[in-house]
Amino acid sequence: MEFEKIRQAAQAYEPNMTKFLRDLIRIPGESCQEKGHIDRIAEEMRTVGFDRVEIDPQGNVLGYMGRGKKLIAFDAHIDNVGIGYLENWKFDPYEGYENETEIGGRGGSDQMGGIVSSVYGAKIMKDLGMLNDEYTVLVTGTVQEEDCDGLCWQYIIREDGVRPEFVVSTEPTDGGIYRGHRGRMEIRVDVTGVSCHGSAPERGDNAIYKMADILQDVRALNENDDADETEIKGLVKMLNPKYNPEWEEARFLTRGTVTVSEIFFTSPSRCAVADSCSVSLDRRMTAGETWESCLQEIRDLPACKKYGDAVTVSMYEYDRPSYTGLVYPIECYFPTWTIPENDVITQSLKQAYTGLYGEERSGDSTVDAERKARPLIDKWTFSTNGVAIMGRNGVPCIGFGPGAEAQAHAPNEITWKEDLVKCAAVYAALPVIYCENTK
Numbered sequence: 529m530e531f532e533k534i535r536q537a538a539q540a541y542e543p544n545m546t547k548f549l550r551d552l553i554r555i556p557g558e559s560c561q562e563k564g565h566i567d568r569i570a571e572e573m574r575t576v577g578f579d580r581v582e583i584d585p586q587g588n589v590l591g592y593m594g595r596g597k598k599l600i601a602f603d604a605h606i607d608n609v610g611i612g613y614l615e616n617w618k619f620d621p622y623e624g625y626e627n628e629t630e631i632g633g634r635g636g637s638d639q640m641g642g643i644v645s646s647v648y649g650a651k652i653m654k655d656l657g658m659l660n661d662e663y664t665v666l667v668t669g670t671v672q673e674e675d676c677d678g679l680c681w682q683y684i685i686r687e688d689g690v691r692p693e694f695v696v697s698t699e700p701t702d703g704g705i706y707r708g709h710r711g712r713m714e715i716r717v718d719v720t721g722v723s724c725h726g727s728a729p730e731r732g733d734n735a736i737y738k739m740a741d742i743l744q745d746v747r748a749l750n751e752n753d754d755a756d757e758t759e760i761k762g763l764v765k766m767l768n769p770k771y772n773p774e775w776e777e778a779r780f781l782t783r784g785t786v787t788v789s790e791i792f793f794t795s796p797s798r799c800a801v802a803d804s805c806s807v808s809l810d811r812r813m814t815a816g817e818t819w820e821s822c823l824q825e826i827r828d829l830p831a832c833k834k835y836g837d838a839v840t841v842s843m844y845e846y847d848r849p850s851y852t853g854l855v856y857p858i859e860c861y862f863p864t865w866t867i868p869e870n871d872v873i874t875q876s877l878k879q880a881y882t883g884l885y886g887e888e889r890s891g892d893s894t895v896d897a898e899r900k901a902r903p904l905i906d907k908w909t910f911s912t913n914g915v916a917i918m919g920r921n922g923v924p925c926i927g928f929g930p931g932a933e934a935q936a937h938a939p940n941e942i943t944w945k946e947d948l949v950k951c952a953a954v955y956a957a958l959p960v961i962y963c964e965n966t967k
Contacts, residue, residue, distance in 0.1 A: 529883060529957060529960060529961065530656075531883045531884050531957065533656060534652060534656065534884065534953045534956050534957055535884055535953055537652045537655060537656060537953075537956070538648070538649075538652060538949045538950070538952040538953035538956065539949055541648045541651070541652070541949075541952065542945055542948065542949050544648065545644045545645065545648050545945075545948045545949070545952065546626065546631060546945060546948070548572055548644045548647070548648075549631055549636065549640060549641060549644045549943075549948070550624060550626060550631065550633070551568055552565055552568060552569075552606070552635065552640045552643075552644070553622065553623075553624045553631070553633035553634060553635055553636060553640065554622055554623065554624070554633075555568060555622075556608070556622055556634075557606065557607055557608055557635070558607060558608055558609065558610055558674070559607045559671070559672045559673070559674045559675035559676075559848075560607075560671075560672060560675065560848055560849065560850055560851050561607075561851055562587060562606055562607045562671045562672075562851055563587070563851045565606045565607070565640070565669065566583060566587055566588075566589045566606065566669060566671070566851075569589050569591075569606065569643055569647070569669040570583060570589050570591075572647055573589070573591040573647060573667070576647060576648070576650075576651040577593075577651065577654055578591040578592060578593050578647075578650065578667075579592050579593055579594065579595070580592040584683070584684070584687075584688050585687075585852060585854050586671060586672075586680065586683045586687075586850050586852060586854050586856060587671045587850045587851050587852045587854070588668055588669065588670045588671055588680050588683070588684060589668065589669040590666060590667075590668050590684070590688075590690070591647070591650070591666070591667045591668075591669075592664055592665070592666055593650040593651075593653065593654060593659065593664065593665040593667070594653070594654075594659035594660075594663060594664040594665055595661070595664055596659070596660060596661050596662045596663040596664045597661065597662060597663070597664075598662060598663040598664070598693045598959075598963065599663070599664050599666055599690070599691075599692040599693055600663050600664070600665055600666070600692060600693055600694060600696075600958070600959045600962065601665075601666040601667070601668060601692035601694070601695040601696070602642075602646040602649065602650075602665070602666070602667050602668070602695070602696045602698055602955055603642075603646075603668045603670055603681070603695050603696070603697050603698060603913055603917070604639055604640065604642035604643035604646055604667075604668070604669055604670070604698045604699075604929075605639055605669075605670045605671070605672075605673030605674070605680065605699075605913060606635075606639070606640055606643055606669040606670065606671065607671055607672060607673055607674050607675070608634050608635040608638070608640075608674065609634075609638075609674050609937050611634055611939075612937075612939060613939070616939035616940075617939045617940055618939075618940050619632055619633075619940070621633055621634040621939075621941070622634060624636070628945075629892050629893075629894075629944060629945055629946065630892065630942045630943065630944050630945065631942065631943055631944075631945065632940065632941065632942045633941065633942075634941055635941070636931065636935070636941050636942055636943035637700045637930070637931025637932055637933075637935035637936060637941055637942065637943045638699070638700060638931065638935065638936035638937065638941070639673075639698065639699050639700060639929065639931070639936075641698075641700070641929070641930035641931050641943045641947065641948055641951075642697075642698025642699060642700075642929045642930060642931075642951070643667070643669050643698070644930075644948055644952075645698060645929070645930050645947075645948050645949075645951035645952040645955060646667040646698055646951075646952075646955060647667055648948075648952040649667075649951070649952040649953070649954075649955025649956045650665045650667055650955070650956075652952060652953070652955075652956035653665060653956050653959070656956070658956065658959070658960055660960075660963075662959075662963045663959045663962075663963055665959060666690070666692060668680075668684065670684070670913060671850055671851065672848075672850055673912075673913055675846065675848060676846040676848075676858065676860070677712075677862045677911045677912060677913060677915050677916070678862060678912075678913045678914070678915040678916025678917065678919070678920065679846065679856060679858055679916070680913060680916075681695075681913050681916040681917045681921070682856070682858060682916045682920060682921070683856055685916070685917075685921045685923065686921075687856075691921075691923060692923060693924075694873050694923065694924040694925065694926065694962075695914075695917045695918075695923060695924070695925045695926075696877070696925075696926055696927070696928060696955065696958070697912050697913060697914050697917070697925055697926070697927045697928075697929065698927075698928070698929035698930070698951065698955075699908065699910075699912045699913075699927055699929050700929050700930060700931030700932050700933055700935065700936065700943075701906075701908070701927050701928055701929050701933075702889070702891070702895070702899055702902070702931075702932045702933060702934075703889035703890055703891045703895075703899040703947070703950075704889050704899070704902060704903070704904055704905065704906045704928075705874070705877050705878055705881060705904055705905050705906070705926065705927065705928050706905075706906055706907055706908050706926070706927030706928070707866055707867045707868070707869060707871075707874055707905060707906075707907065707926060707927070708777075708780075708781060708864070708865050708866030708867060708907050708908075708914070709781065709864070709865070709907050709908035709909070709910065709911060709912065709914065710781050710782065710784065710812045710813055710814050710864055710911070711812070711813040711814075711817070711861075711862050711863045711864030711865070711911070711915060711919060712810065712811060712812050712813060712862045712911050712915075713811045713813065713819050713822055713843060713860060713861045713862065714808060714809070714810065714811075714843065714844040714860035714861075715808070715809040715811055715822065715823065715826060715841065715842070715843060715844070716806060716807070716808055716809075716841075716842050716843070716844055717739070717742060717806065717807050717809065717826060717832075717839065717840070717841050718804065718805075718806045718839070718840040718842070719735045719738045719739045719742065719804065719805045719806070719835065719838055719839055719840075720735060720803065720804050720838045721733040721734055721735030721736075721738060721801065721802060721803045721804060721805070721838070722801070722803060723795060723796050723800050723801050723802070723803035724800065724801050725799065725800060725801075726798075726799045726800050726801060727799075729801050731801075732800075732801035732803075733801070734801045734802055735793065735802045735803055735804050735805040735838075736793055736802045736805045738805065738831075738835050738838065738839075739791075739805040739806075739807060741831040741834070741835075742807075742829060742831040742832055742835075742839070743788060743807065744831070745760055745829035745830060745831045745832070746786060746788065746809065746826070746829070748760040748762070749762060749763055749786050749825070749829075750762065750763060750785055750786050750787065752764075754768055754770075754771065759830070760829065760830070763783055763784045763785060763786065763814075764783050766778045766783060766784060766814050766815075766816055766817060767779050767783055767814075772815070772816040773816065774815040774816035775815075775816070777814075777815035777816075777866050778814040778815040778816055780815075780866070780907065781814045781815055781864065781866065781907055782814065783814055784811070784812050784813045784814045784817055785811075785812045786809055786810070786811045786812070787809070787810050788807050788808070788809060788810075789808045789809065789810045790807060790808035791805070791806070791807045791808075792805070792806045792807070793805045793806070808844070809826070813863075813864050814864060815864055815866065817864065818863075819843060819859070819861045819863075823841055823842075823843065826841045827839075827841050843859050843860060843861060844859075844860040845857055845858065845859055845860060846858055846859075846860055862911050862915035862916075862919065863915050863919030863920060864919065865914050865915065865917075865918040865919040865925065866907075867918065867924055867925060867926055869905055871924070872962070872965050872966060873924050873926050873962065874905065874926055875965070876958060876961045876962040876965050877926055877928060877954070877958055878904070878905065879961050879965075880954050880957040880958045880961050881904070881928070881954050883957065883961075884950070884953050884954060884957060885950060885953075885954075887904065888900045888904060889902055889904055890950075891944060891946060891947060892944040892946050892947075895932070895944070908927065908933065909933055910933060910936065912927065914927070928951065928954060928955075929951060930943055930944070930947035930948050930950075930951045931943040931944070931947060
């Protein structure tokens, strides 16, 4: 492997990558409104020489380079969240800015830098004659991730019939290699009551009071320990071998959490007892937890049992149309996933990185010391398309991408040119190394 040639090629394309990223930042593209991003990415793929570029019915762009037997994919979701309160920005989030080392603008780190590095990683493979009959590279620019993680890859695998040997998620990894993250799900709890005039509340059955009892139990799940005498054992129990056979991976990912994210009610008036109350729960899941176990955990809370048939616990469903108009309903369940540290994919990516850039994380001078203090192989805090790639469909997934998690969804979002270059180089080196390691 001629690592120096790959490094030089990636560095030479830094101006092209910078321009491509600046173009994407200037196009607003929230979930279900990504057409401008998709068209610009397809244009760049064709310009740099991809062998085949397709846009599927959901609106994902798929670019293929090479014609080998093994399909190796690099995924970047290309939708953004909104800009939030504009006064919190020091610069125009869609015009952005550029200096010698960084690029500012909405989507720089989360996560359009990933598509930029992927496209040019594939170009480097072609330029340096690294493509062969062993592998084909697929670069995907995927939609609706911010709305519904993994929906795009559920469609790509189940409907497009595309199933890679493995996928590199190019979500930001702060210079590290990430081998998984906690899952999440969106739970709804509905409670019914009976309304009456507020002047005599004893005649009714206040749904808000019932929900208040339930929420105290939900809070206990998040805050309690797992001692034998604790009635509502906390979610920390999943780190204990006594309760979870997958405790080692749970400790790697960290414990699950639950919190109330929304509350709703109905009442005939402000002078009446509420006859229904509902809440949304944001549930983060560690290894060993499933959607069934999480729903049952809420149903088994003492307050839920106390109120019996008046309580319904369910999971939300997502059915918002994509920008093409396609509706692809799915449960709001985003499974936990990890790929082992000793897996050949993890080790091949590590070999590509260390051959190019050494044994430690690294980055721009403003973040280099912080990165070096963290392990090279680590995990995400947030969720990615890996929930469908590996979590739902069992296709191995690994993470390495430009930018930083802390920049995601934040005002004054930036990414670093050095990250774009390094990721493009590592992406270019990975397939050949993987093919050699799997012979």
